[in-house]
Amino acid sequence: xxxxxxxxxxxxxxxxxxxxxxxxxxxxxxxxxxxxxxxxxxxxxxxxxxxxxxxxxxxxxxxxxxxxxxxxxxxxxxxxxxxxxxxxxxxxxxxxxxxxxxxxxxxxxxxxxxxxxxxxxxxxxxxxxxxxxxxxxxxxxxxxxxxxxxxxxxxxxxxxxxxxxxxxxxxxxxxxxxxxxxxxxxxxxxxxxxxxxxxxxxxxxxxxxxxxxxxxxxxxxxxxxxxxxxxxxxxxxxxxxxxxxxxxxxxxxxxxxxxxxxxxxxxxxxxxxxxxxxxxxxxxxxxxxxxxxxxxxxxxxxxxxxxxxxxxxxxxxxxxxxxxxxxxxxxxxxxxxxxxxxxxxxxxxxxxxxxxxxxxxxxxxxxxxxxxxxxxxxxxxxxxxxxxxxxxxxxxxxxxxxxxxxxxxxxxxxxxxxxxxxxxxxxxxxxxxxxxxxxxxxxxxxxxxxxxxxxxxxxxxxxxxxxxxxxxxxxxxxxxxxxx
Amino acid sequence: xxxxxxxxxxxxxxxxxxxxxxxxxxxxxxxxxxxxxxxxxxxxxxxxxxxxxxxxxxxxxxxxxxxxxxxxxxxxxxxxxxxxxxxxxxxxxxxxxxxxxxxxxxxxxxxxxxxxxxxxxxxxxxxxxxxxxxxxxxxxxxxxxxxxxxxxxxxxxxxxxxxxxxxxxxxxxxxxxxxxxxxxxxxxxxxxxxxxxxxxxxxxxxxxxxxxxxxxxxxxxxxxxxxxxxxxxxxxxxxxxxxxxxxxxxxxxxxxxxxxxxxxxxxxxxxxxxxxxxxxxxxxxxxxxxxxxxxxxxxxxxxxxxxxxxxxxxxxxxxxxxxxxxxxxxxxxxxxxxxxxxxxxxxxxxxxxxxxxxxxxxxxxxxxxxxxxxxxxxxxxxxxxxxxxxxxxxxxxxxxxxxxxxxxxxxxxxxxxxxxxxxxxxxxxxxxxxxxxxxxxxxxxxxxxxxxxxxxxxxxxxxxxxxxxxxxxxxxxxxxxxxx
Numbered sequence: 001x002x003x004x005x006x007x008x009x010x011x012x013x014x015x016x017x018x019x020x021x022x023x024x025x026x027x028x029x030x031x032x033x034x035x036x037x038x039x040x041x042x043x044x045x046x047x048x049x050x051x052x053x054x055x056x057x058x059x060x061x062x063x064x065x066x067x068x069x070x071x072x073x074x075x076x077x078x079x080x081x082x083x084x085x086x087x088x089x090x091x092x093x094x095x096x097x098x099x100x101x102x103x104x105x106x107x108x109x110x111x112x113x114x115x116x117x118x119x120x121x122x123x124x125x126x127x128x129x130x131x132x133x134x135x136x137x138x139x140x141x142x143x144x145x146x147x148x149x150x151x152x153x154x155x156x157x158x159x160x161x162x163x164x165x166x167x168x169x170x171x172x173x174x175x176x177x178x179x180x181x182x183x184x185x186x187x188x189x190x191x192x193x194x195x196x197x198x199x200x201x202x203x204x205x206x207x208x209x210x211x212x213x214x215x216x217x218x219x220x221x222x223x224x225x226x227x228x229x230x231x232x233x234x235x236x237x238x239x240x241x242x243x244x245x246x247x248x249x250x251x252x253x254x255x256x257x258x259x260x261x262x263x264x265x266x267x268x269x270x271x272x273x274x275x276x277x278x279x280x281x282x283x284x285x286x287x288x289x290x291x292x293x294x295x296x297x298x299x300x301x302x303x304x305x306x307x308x309x310x311x312x313x314x315x316x317x318x319x320x321x322x323x324x325x326x327x328x329x330x331x332x333x334x335x336x337x338x339x340x341x342x343x344x345x346x347x348x349x350x351x352x353x354x355x356x357x358x359x360x361x362x363x364x365x366x367x368x369x370x371x372x373x374x375x376x377x378x379x380x381x382x383x384x385x386x387x388x389x390x391x392x393x394x395x396x397x398x399x400x401x402x403x404x405x406x407x408x409x410x411x412x413x414x415x416x417x418x419x420x421x422x423x424x425x426x427x428x429x430x431x432x433x434x435x436x437x438x439x440x441x442x443x444x445x446x447x448x449x450x451x452x453x454x455x456x457x458x459x460x461x462x463x464x465x466x467x468x469x470x471x472x473x474x475x476x477x478x479x480x481x482x483x484x
Numbered sequence: 485x486x487x488x489x490x491x492x493x494x495x496x497x498x499x500x501x502x503x504x505x506x507x508x509x510x511x512x513x514x515x516x517x518x519x520x521x522x523x524x525x526x527x528x529x530x531x532x533x534x535x536x537x538x539x540x541x542x543x544x545x546x547x548x549x550x551x552x553x554x555x556x557x558x559x560x561x562x563x564x565x566x567x568x569x570x571x572x573x574x575x576x577x578x579x580x581x582x583x584x585x586x587x588x589x590x591x592x593x594x595x596x597x598x599x600x601x602x603x604x605x606x607x608x609x610x611x612x613x614x615x616x617x618x619x620x621x622x623x624x625x626x627x628x629x630x631x632x633x634x635x636x637x638x639x640x641x642x643x644x645x646x647x648x649x650x651x652x653x654x655x656x657x658x659x660x661x662x663x664x665x666x667x668x669x670x671x672x673x674x675x676x677x678x679x680x681x682x683x684x685x686x687x688x689x690x691x692x693x694x695x696x697x698x699x700x701x702x703x704x705x706x707x708x709x710x711x712x713x714x715x716x717x718x719x720x721x722x723x724x725x726x727x728x729x730x731x732x733x734x735x736x737x738x739x740x741x742x743x744x745x746x747x748x749x750x751x752x753x754x755x756x757x758x759x760x761x762x763x764x765x766x767x768x769x770x771x772x773x774x775x776x777x778x779x780x781x782x783x784x785x786x787x788x789x790x791x792x793x794x795x796x797x798x799x800x801x802x803x804x805x806x807x808x809x810x811x812x813x814x815x816x817x818x819x820x821x822x823x824x825x826x827x828x829x830x831x832x833x834x835x836x837x838x839x840x841x842x843x844x845x846x847x848x849x850x851x852x853x854x855x856x857x858x859x860x861x862x863x864x865x866x867x868x869x870x871x872x873x874x875x876x877x878x879x880x881x882x883x884x885x886x887x888x889x890x891x892x893x894x895x896x897x898x899x900x901x902x903x904x905x906x907x908x909x910x911x912x913x914x915x916x917x918x919x920x921x922x923x924x925x926x927x928x929x930x931x932x933x934x935x936x937x938x939x940x941x942x943x944x945x946x947x948x949x950x951x952x953x954x955x956x957x958x959x960x961x962x963x964x965x966x967x968x
Contacts, residue, residue, distance in 0.1 A: 032760075032795075032796065064787075065787050068786055068787040068789075069756055069787065069789055069790075070755055070756030070757060071756060082756070082757070083757075084756065084757050084760050102687075102770055103686055103687055103826065103829065103830060104685065104686055104687055104688055104689050105689050106685060106686070106689075106833060107686055107829060107830055107833045110832060110833035110836050110837075116640075119639055119640060120636050120639065127639065130635035130636065130638045130639060131634070131635040133635065133638060135630060135634065135635065135638065139623070139626070139627060139630070142623070143623060146619060146623075150615070150619070151614035151615040151617065151619065152604050152614065153814065154614045154617060154619065154812035154813065154814050154815075155603055155604065155611065155614060155812070155813050155814060156600075156603060156813045156814065157814060190674055190839075191839055191841065193839045201588065201590060201710055202587055202588055202590070202591055203586075203587055203588055204588055205588050205589050205590075205712075206690040206691075206712050207690075218836075219839075222836035222837060225836070226685055226836075226837060228689075228690050228712075271554055272553055272554030272555060272566070272568065273554060273566070273567075273568050276516075276568050286586055302552060303548075303549050303552040303553065305552075305553055306553075311516075312516065328635075328638035328639070329638065329639050329640045329841060330637065330638050330639060330640065330641060330840070330841040330842060330843045330844065331638075331841065332839065332841035332842055342587065345587065345591060346587060346591055348594060349590060349591045349594040352594050352702075352706035352709070352710075353594075353706060353710060355674075355675055355677045355703075355816065356814070357675065357813060357814045357815065357816035358814060358816055358842075359814045360814065
């Protein structure tokens with residue numbers, strides 16, 4: 001038998017793996033490669049000891065391990081190589097690997113909806129003021145939560161979320177957003193993304209149609225895409241999503257994603273007439289409206305507009321929210337408010353799809369909300385963001401010399417600045433990132449090619465301190481001019 | 485116009501909502517119901533003040549809000565009800581709601597694979613020793629992680645997980661499990677469930693076939709189900725999953741879920757010959773093997789068997805693991821090791837499907853592993869679980885008088901106890917829960933009806949202290965006898 005591999009000297013010195021391990025690996029390799037053919041006897045331990053200068057115990061341990069793992073068998077004559085069907089074949093079968101190279105169709109088609117850029121840079125859209133979050137109070141709240149229920153709180157918990165948190169969320173939504181719900185309808189999710197993915201899994205089948213706003217939120221495109229839905233982009237104007245009458249007949253949707261209180265990213269508020277129209281049509285068509293209320297907590301101007309979900313009794317609305325902007329993104333706690341009509345029927349599936357967990361964080365958040373710390377933090381942030389938006393507006397007035405139109409800002413963490421088509425927003429966005437600020441390109445939120453309607457910049461003011469705006473926007477203005 | 489609703493007295497006294505809010509709600513309701521028809525004038529503020537004894541400012545504020553929200557319009561003649569297309573219609577459209585009652589096919593078919601019972605009870609399968617986890621050291625590690633990178637660590641972070649954690653996991657898997665991987669192949673997921681769901685989304689298309697072990701892990705059935713895959717159950721014997729030769733031709737699978745190092749729940753170890761055969765066949769068929777190494781860290785007897793993933797170069801294996809059992813379940817951190825062949829191609833899709841976050845926990849875990857605290861904890865728990873398994877075995881020997889066969893226990897946190905068909909495992913499991921212990925029924929892990937091959941009990945020993953076993957098993961034995 002060819003055992004050259006086996007008898008070649010072992011690696012020595014620092015960094016070399018233990019000799020027993022080296023020897024074991026050699027034997028496995030030789031057996032799998034067929035160098036030691038099935039049924040053949042393994043070399044006598046004595047010969048190995050002499051050749052490799054290893055102790056007899058080392059060799060015996062190696063043989064024992066080979067037997068234990070099924071590479072060899074012991075019989076009266078000694079230790080023999082096991083008969084391993086297909087071992088040789090599979091070791092050389094990489095040619096047949098083509099099949100296993102395949103991935104799902106999704107992987108091929110799921111191109112990044114947009115490059116989020118380096119979100120630690122100033123002017124990043126949708127990023128809250130991380131350095132203003134009371135992180136130590138937060139960690140203390142977790143320790144208190146731990147004291148309440150050690151050590152059970154380390155276990156899985158309720159797949160739908162901690163009852164205390166579901167109650168706190170329901171209470172908050174009823175009062176602050178006019179949402180009609182009981183705690184039993186609230187499901188705690190892995191951020192808003194988890195809620196969107198849950199909407200798809202609970203309410204849509206592969207191949208069905210889903211509508212989204214254009215320009216719109218890339219995350220929902222990803223969620224629809226992952227659920228193998230046909231995505232139809234609907235235009236957006238100053239009154240929010242604008243659905244052509246005939247679309248309801250020609251390609252009715254199972255799911256319709258909207259951001260009524262602050263369209264993402266244009267900032268348009270969906271008018272009451274359109275809200276009612278949408279609900280009425282959705283009822284007729286058997287569609288579910290996904291109301292994504294992603295940053296309505298930060299209302300800056302005008303009167304707070306209550307959520308669509310509460311507008312009419314039993315509206316076919318799936319209400320989605322997140323604490324990524326009100327607390328901090330890494331928390332990854334969002335929620336879905338199920339419609340009453342979904343009822344108990346959905347719970348077995350929910351118990352299968354969700355695994356609970358993150359109980360310390362959920363209990364601490366429940367205490368944060370119930371104890372008033374959450375709304376105090378919201379109040380502080382609302383004032384802060386109002387000042388910052390004002391500072392951004394003034395900087396734009398003063399420094400952005402080219403023709404432009406500022407939109408949005410009634411609520412949230414960003415402004416949209418439309419630019420003439422001559423100024424390529426994607427180019428400007430890329431240049432701004434190179435210049436140390438993460439300004440988004442409006443057209444990159446759109447499935448349509450860049451055009452007058454969707455050419456502009458999306459500028460966040462949440463995580464940028466007041467004094468930074470003037471110098472940053474001056475620099476940005478230079479970039480814009482240079483690309484006109 | 486019929487404004488009776490409007491003019492009826494407002495609620496008074498403690499608990500009643502502010503009168504302005506009451507009045508606003510009334511008007512909205514009356515307008516949506518059509519009691520106040522489109523174009524009609526709103527009552528004069530004076531008349532309202534007199535009727536309802538509210539201040540003029542209250543009325544004016546209400547009217548202003550109605551205008552702001554689009555319920556009314558101001559013109560020279562005063563304030564008029566806005567024309568809201570479909571408002572009346574939609575308010576009464578609940579008859580047409582049938583459509584929106586619909587949910588996805590999944591919801592109808594996703595029945596709970598099994599009732600996990602109250603997992604805070606002793607003998608719960610798969611539950612680690614929660615009260616032995618060094619929770620305060622863990623919280624301190626999070627605080628250290630925070631100090632390293634405040635406040636950026638509160639942001640989204642890398643969708644694939646913290647680089648430090650991916651590196652620590654890769655390093656650990658190479659050494660402890662013989663997995664062939666670089667940090668770039670490791671994706672941090674929301675527990676093992678998140679990793680399974682990712683396998684489905686990345687590597688399978690709706691309608692394709694997936695194989696799973698029977699009896700097997702309910703969570704994988706849920707993940708396959710959510711991905712609209714056709715699930716085929718494969719038998720399991722003492723050598724692990726047993727795939728009929730012709731299955732490869734008649735219904736080849738895109739995904740094959742196996743638990744080779746400790747079959748769940750029978751505890752069988754997949755033999756080397758079957759591992760090689762499985763890899764060879766999967767290569768031929770273009771299948772992906774999902775190696776779910778859910779509790780192999782707790783090896784109690786015999787020699788540790790390395791992971792299938794590392795058995796041969798470029799084996800078509802997706803390696804899945806979790807920290808739910810080695811750390812604690814509520815942590816919800818698991819991981820997927822992508823095959824080299826998946827390569828960069830999968831990353832755009834991953835960036836779309838995942839959102840990162842949980843950075844404090846991930847950085848703390850990276851430090852736990854790199855700093856050696858993780859393996860020290862593993863060592864302590866291994867010894868603890870070994871003792872507890874021993875105590876469980878002795879209690880079964882001493883007290884379970886009926887004919888039975890104890891299986892598994894080479895690693896992990898549970899034993900399987902097969903019983904004669906006369907003893908209905910589902911009935912015994914239910915009775916045990918009523919008696920304060922969470923013993924699982926083996927047949928409930930199976931898609932097949934209860935039969936000799938899958939009738940028995942699944943008993944966890946991870947979260948049950950040594951002295952509890954004797955009394956608990958004595959009680960369980962009584963339940964078994966009573967149901968024979």
